[in-house]
Amino acid sequence: MTTLGAMLGWLTAGREASGTLGRNNGGDCRLRPLPKEEIYVFVKAIDNTKLVRVVDRKDWAASAGVAGSVVVASLLLIALLLPGGVSLLASHRMEQLKKERAVLVNELRDLRSKEAALKSPEKLEEYAGDRFVTPAATAVVFAPPAQGTVASLGKR
């Protein structure tokens, strides 16, 4: 398997390589190169105590301008996309509500049908069994009309 070091070596062939090449050219008594042996971490101490911070007003203005521009551009972008996004969400919600309404209307129809079946004259007779007897005309007494009523009985 080609190592990263080997690939870089292939690209930069001819230049003096350090580390791995040196070790590879060594005698047989040396240990085989370990994986990632060629990667070194160099730590360099930096002394910042003598650094002096100088305020560059021009750069600050430029930075603020860029930041402002980015914010404005972002806001514009949001303003541009927001209505579409909101309407998309609203559409989803509307569709969901439409479906719910259709289901509820259907359930209502089903319930009305069941209610009508349970209250059908045939079913009522069945519930009542032998105790249900159609009253004879002589057994039916209609309530007297209210005072001042000219024709209250009947439907016309």
Add this chain to the structure above:
Amino acid sequence: METSAEVKATKRALLVGRIAFAWAVVIVARLLYLQVVKHEDFVQAAKSQQKHTVEIPALRGELLARDGTPLAISIRTESAVVNPMRVKDAEFFATMVGPVVGLDRRELAAALKERKEKKARGRGFLMIKRHLNAEERERLGYLRRTFPIEIMEDARREYPNGMVGAHVVGSISAEGNGNAGLEQKLNSELKGKPGKMVVLTGSRQDNYLTWVTEESVQGVNLTLSLDRVIQHDAEKYLAEAVQETSAAGGTALVMDPQTGEVLALANYPFFDPRHETPTKAEAEVRHKNIAVQIPCEPGSVMKMITVTMGIDTGKFTPESTIYCENGAFPRPKRRPIHDHGRYGTLDVAGVLIKSSNIGVAKISLTVGPKPLYEYLKKFGIGDRTGIELPAESRGLLWPLECRGKGPCWTPASHEYIAFGHEVAATAVQLGRAVSVIANGGLLVQPHLVVKKTRPGVDGKEEALPLPGRKPQRVLRPETCFTIRRLMERVVVEGTGRAAAIPGYSAGGKTGSAEIFENGAWQNRHNSSFIGFAPVTNPRVVVVVTLNRTPKLGGVAAAPVFRKVTETALRVLQVPKDRPETDVVVKSPAPEMGGAEKIKEEKPPAQAEPGETKEEAAPSPLLTGPKVPDFRGKTLLAVLRESAERGMEVETSGQGMAREQQPAPGAILPRGARVRVRFSVTP
């Protein structure tokens, strides 16, 4: 100066750069091809995946009773279908899917294979299960990932009242089209029109935006004039009467005479509209609405029109006397017209009350054929009523004048039509004719639909206009009032006594037309009763017809009238117009229908075997003297005994008393007579 190694490295770097460039060129070229050259194709493909045009199904309209209770209502359901051509292994499919929807796997597999073979003839569609329940729907949802099962929208038509009003409401076929009753007649209105909708779907095929391109037109909701309780009781009493009288079928109609609204329309035998695939017998019953489609000879019922004509033309009054030829009216070159009894002189009221054929024939002879024809037309005989039911018959009324080869009135027709021969009418036509008398002379249009509404998208209902049904005046009110009083007497003291209703006044007329088939009288009748109640301000008109029964109208049909009218008046909350203790006589006087008068007279006891029984068991409500047994006594003894008891006796014949009516032991109502027939031989 660069070393050889650096040159080599530069070359290699350039090589990689060139490769990368070539790759970029290929990508850009491909992008150009896809986005520029193939732009339209891919736009179309995307649209076809994201944008669908779907049908908005129009739900079938509801049929509602007059109180708003649904008689027929559609519920949205889902059904599972499969394209058999896409099923690779029918056995495996049937094994997995069959148990889920409760189908036998062998049958399902066989059906799939059969449909696969039929595909060549364009039948690549198999309905696995209609109207899935929630559990089936869920389980099929999982199976859809593996099998090519489609779930499609469907609707189930429910009839919550079962068989009640089935002939009016009708039924629909598996394809959703009406095939009987109002469902058939008003199918186009009830069915509505499906619309179209564009749907945008997301990656999971869920709708995120829809818009309607063509609104669906929902089916019209129809509110009918039917009352569920009256309809139910009419069917119940009709069925009982058909069983009791050994009739082949029958019909009962309850109508509001003022408006023409049909409150109940029952036919026997019934059918169950819930059966989507009826048997052959059921299908036959389903399409046979006797009340509308099958006219029959009305018999004596027609005398109502003849007597009305006589009075309305001014040639007769209720008190005018007519000589009834003692029961046999010889006609030149024709068979004589007979009456049931040997009536001498009767007034016009008596002619109607006793149902004298000779009396009405003489009225018709006096007035003439043309006025009779005109009056029949005024009562709507021979014309369709326009009721919203399929295949309505116009009845049978030949034209007065002969034109061409078709049948027409003979010189003697008006004599026979006067008592219900050579003419036929449906129960609805008879109901309309009685309504003319009941409402004071207006010809109304019988109808079932009282309200039409179309449900809107927003849930509100839009009222739709109904056709104009303006009644037409055909008779003077005073004539109608007179006839109403005469018809009341038919119920009180005539042939329709079994129709008397406790607490209410009622008027009516019996009818019995004997059936003549295969060149012989069959001793079977189309027995009917038409009537109304209460007499002063009729709220209901009731027509009862029993087909092919050995019993006459006064015995067979009148009791049904009483029961049905009693229910209707109770439901409509009509106040009583008679004392509660009013006498009720359920035994009818012998009645002469149409056909039997022309042939030999039959002894009443034989014709009405059940009559004597009924009279022998007096009701506890009856008050009056008991009728003694006159049989075997001489005329003098009969007269003496009746005078002692304060009874009026009507005698006929000579010799010893052989038959009497009412039967011995019965209570004689006030004003009634005992009729005794004498003969020398027993």
